[in-house]
Amino acid sequence: MPIHVEIVSREEKVFEEKEADMVSIPAEDGQMGVLPHxxxxxxxxxxGELIVKKGIARESFLIFGGVVDVRPDKVVVLAEIADTTFDIDQEKAQEARDHARQLLEEGLPPDEMEEARLTLRRAELQLRSISKIRTSEPIMRILGNGDEA
Amino acid sequence: MPSSREVKNRIRSVKNIGQITRALEAVSASRVRKAQAKVLASRDYAQKAMEILMNIQAATAGSGEPLHPLLAQREDVKNIMVVLITSDRGLAGAFNGNIIRVAQRFVRQAQKPIQWVTVGRKGRDAMVRMGQNVVASFIDIPDELRISDISPVAQLAKDAFTSGQVDDVFVAYTDFINTLTQRPLVLPWLPMVPHDISAYDDVRKLAEVTTTSHQDYEFEPDTASIIEQIVPRFTDVVLYQCYLESKASEHSARMVAMRNASDNAGQLVEDLTLLYNKARQAAITSEILDIVGGAESLQDTLDKKAASILEAAEASASGD
Known part of the structure; x- marks a missing residue:
């Protein structure tokens, strides 16, 4: 039995795959592997990174906070932020990281500090995953994602 | 028939109105695109959030204590709160009128004391004018809405509900269907459980329950912290979504109303121009008639004069 995976962020429906084989989810207390049933x-x-596997193809997302509802045949991810790893722009990520670092050094009001820290963590995670993809074996992406996203 | 000067003045003022409505239409058109994109983007999230909540609810139903105060259904509903979402500005066609009418009908059907919370100037004015019990009113909520902008409204309602001041909270808002169609609706909001809505018109369900079977849910890291995390947030998401729907509806309604007004102004200018030309033609005709009449009477005088001169000449000739 395949798993129906839906990833929805605050802004949009990021991804949907009706016949995934496995999902690896960055839960609050550690990575959680989900198989059918x-x-x-x-x-x-x-x-952290959320991975959807279908056969030899896979798709990767960077998730920041939210909740996931796992049912025997369905996984619904409600993420505060979800970035498609393969779509991340390295230059933009670097820019965001440097800008956030600079802001944090200069000092900000407390609520903006929190936002800047999140931006920094997000950019750092993005850059780490990009370099991981670069050094890894070629990855086959799940087809149809381009239409869904 | 009005004079051509009067008609000319009217044409000028109608043209001015047309220019204003066209400008308003252009402003709404740019806002409507943003608002529509926003409402459609967050609809998935809101819907999934409710689905998850309803599933948890269904799975844990009947196990005694509710999981969260906001999920506690009260058997004896004494007081109701209605959050009425309208716009700050008018000129949006029947947008505000429709939602206020639907809210009032809901109140008549509910037959319980109502406390109103109004969002938007128009709703507040209408409710105050009708002498309703308005407990709070929020105006000038920014157009570029973030969920934190709506949280004071949500907090007020949640406090009123948990303190027992009211036993049910409903949201009256306008569901955005497309640019031409919007539907005023009432949504049962608190407690966030499936409500019996058969007694009302224009009331929507909070969410469709997809699983009814009793399932044993596991919660990671633990039940209390998950419930504590998602229930208040999802509560806010419902109100946020209602507000976004209303906002998109408002801009759409205004755009359509302004387009109609511009079209009507154009039509009116055409009609008035016809009238103006008629009046001008009438003036010309009467002027010509005046001249012709004047010339004729002049001719008469001349003829008479000539006749009298001739008569005088004849008389003197015969007198010789």
């Missing part, structure tokens, strides 16, 4: 679970999301 998983027990119904609601988990709080941490920060």
């Amino acid at each position: 998983h027990a119904p679970t609601v988990a709080s999301l941490g920060e």
